[in-house]
Amino acid sequence: MNRIFPDNIKTFIFENAKGKKNTELTELVNRIFGTSYTVKQIQSFKGFNKIKSGLVQKFPDVIISFIKENVKGKSTSELTVLVNQTFSTAYTEAQIKTCKTNRSLSSGLTGYFPKGHIPHNKGLKGICSPGCEKGWFKKGNTPKNHRPVGSERIDTDGYVYIKIKEPRTWVLKHVHTYEKHKGPIPQGMIVTFKDGNKQNCNIENLLLMSRSESMIMTSFRLRSKNPELMGTGLLISKIILQKNKLKRNLGGKK
Structure with missing residues (x-):
């Protein structure tokens, strides 16, 4: 990754990464040096060289209150969609997850079925979709890759x-x-x-x-x-x- 960046651009990124988003840094590099680096290339270079922007995603108080009120019973992906739909924002799941983690907010979801949960397929054992029997092995069927005794x-x-x-x-x-x-x-x-x-x-x-x-x-x-x-x-x-x-x-x- 370092090989596609000349030394002068490397030095510039090291000196100017602080306080800038990857999109801002990419635009700045391309404007000053007349290059056409992508955001992904700049991001990869920073990751390879462990360069931090020092930016912390800030959430308005109204959104933080909304997250606290609606976090229970929702996965991070569901909560992200709800926040973005309600406030016309574009937060990522990673950002919402960080917000929850920093404030010790939990959805209360364990991933386990609650006690007494009835599976959706209870009582359907042996029931198959029409037509699926065409792919079943018939009794006495010999697989194509079967090799007889003596092989x-x-x-x-x-x-x-x-x-x-x-x-x-x-x-x-x-x-x-x-x-x-x-x-x-x-x-x-x-x-x-x-x-x-x-x-x-x-x-x-x-x-x-x-x-x-x-x-x-x-x-x-x-x-x-x-x-x-x-x-x-x-x-x-x-x-x-x-x-x-x-x-x-x-x-x-x-």
Whole structure:
């Protein structure tokens, strides 16, 4: 915002903003510098630089008395309309709200229904406008985006999910395939891919390992896209884990 104002105009606004409305300040700037800034641009510049005009909206005593007499039971918007209609003024809701706040005036409205209030639609449950039934789903209707059991999708990480049950039961395909051929996966174990391809869910490409073995394979860079090397890496990880276990046991005896 500052970039559209030359330094001399910035300085002028800082020095002359006090005591002037945004419309007055805009007119003054444009007249002196031959510019065509809008009130919104001047207002934005003042807001960005935290420049205050120091003006306080003054209300005549007759309007203040009117507001006090009519504030109860009316929202700020309703009261604003009433004031402007009665006195042919053009106050904004923000100005009326400020007037109320400065004088601790309250409408008494809470936004809640009073105790014993009867809803306008009481007793109308199940009653609909004529013709609205055309947009209802009919019993047995199948949505256009419905996907049957056996459908597959790929998530953002590249894993394949397969739908195994209606209405929306999806599971990881490689886990489903492994359990289908080998039985439930033991706790603490995971299924990974021998060739590193997350979308190759053939049972021959799936490898069962513990989470600890998986961490070792990652830490020691034993993973490979070669299925045979992946098998070798798993054996090495088992040896490393066994070696670490022996070290801990020997250390404990000391």
